[in-house]
Amino acid sequence: MSYINLKDVSRTIKHKQILQNINLNIEKGTITGFVGPNGSGKTMLFRAILGMIKLDSGEIEINGEKISLGSSPQVNIGTILETPGFINNYTALDNLKYLAAIKNEIQENQILEAMQLFDMIDHKDEKVKSFSLGMRQKLAIIQAIMEDQELIVLDEPTNGLDEESVHIFEDKLRKLKNEDKTILIASHDRFVIQNVADVVYKVNEGHVNV
Numbered sequence: 001m002s003y004i005n006l007k008d009v010s011r012t013i014k015h016k017q018i019l020q021n022i023n024l025n026i027e028k029g030t031i032t033g034f035v036g037p038n039g040s041g042k043t044m045l046f047r048a049i050l051g052m053i054k055l056d057s058g059e060i061e062i063n064g065e066k067i068s069l070g071s072s073p074q075v076n077i078g079t080i081l082e083t084p085g086f087i088n089n090y091t092a093l094d095n096l097k098y099l100a101a102i103k104n105e106i107q108e109n110q111i112l113e114a115m116q117l118f119d120m121i122d123h124k125d126e127k128v129k130s131f132s133l134g135m136r137q138k139l140a141i142i143q144a145i146m147e148d149q150e151l152i153v154l155d156e157p158t159n160g161l162d163e164e165s166v167h168i169f170e171d172k173l174r175k176l177k178n179e180d181k182t183i184l185i186a187s188h189d190r191f192v193i194q195n196v197a198d199v200v201y202k203v204n205e206g207h208v209n210v
């Protein structure tokens with residue numbers, strides 16, 4: 001049994017088939033890349049896997065657990081889906097502490113350790129409203145990995161990152177994979193996908209193909 005299973009998953013919104021009969025098996029401890037044009041369905045696919053949209057038909061299981069709209073899976077999941085909603089008037093550290101308080105599983109030193117990875121320690125006391133796009137994106141990556149999440153779902157994670165940060169990010173993904181984390185990543189940056197993914201799927205008009 002794979003770690004993530006999608007069986008005949010379909011969803012139509014306003015007469016448009018957004019996800020079309022998707023069958024997918026993803027193994028634990030792998031990095032799976034998704035590529036495809038704008039509007040092809042990558043984000044919707046991730047939303048479906050995370051139980052954020054209702055399916056018209058089909059089934060999704062993560063670690064043997066059936067996923068349905070509104071039920072939060074037992075698996076600890078880290079995500080970046082579109083623009084992360086940070087509180088602009090809070091500092092970077094306070095934003096991360098606020099997010100960490102939801103699950104209350106990690107201490108400040110673990111947050112700082114994750115910030116260190118992307119050289120964000122020097123900016124920890126600055127308000128997020130002063131951050132550049134790339135700095136916000138680093139913060140988004142940090143929140144997606146800081147709790148040692150076992151499933152990490154990343155939609156366009158390298159948006160706005162400079163070259164060095166992309167390398168740090170790729171290295172971190174490889175380390176997480178070696179720790180048996182399962183990572184899904186959608187990106188228009190084909191180099192990132194080529195560099196890290198074990199399997200790459202093409203998404204086109206709601207279909208998913210190898």
Ligand SMILES: Nc1ncnc2c1ncn2[C@@H]1O[C@H](COP(=O)(O)OP(=O)(O)OP(=O)(O)O)[C@@H](O)[C@H]1O
Nearest residue numbers: 013014016018036037038039040041042043044045
């Ligand atoms: N809230 C919504 N209501 C109706 N249709 C939507 C909604 N969000 C997305 N769609 C449609 O779903 C389809 C898939 O969109 P999705 O955001 O998954 O594409 P994507 O592959 O992530 O694109 P991009 O590369 O631009 O991020 C598109 O046709 C889009 O117009």
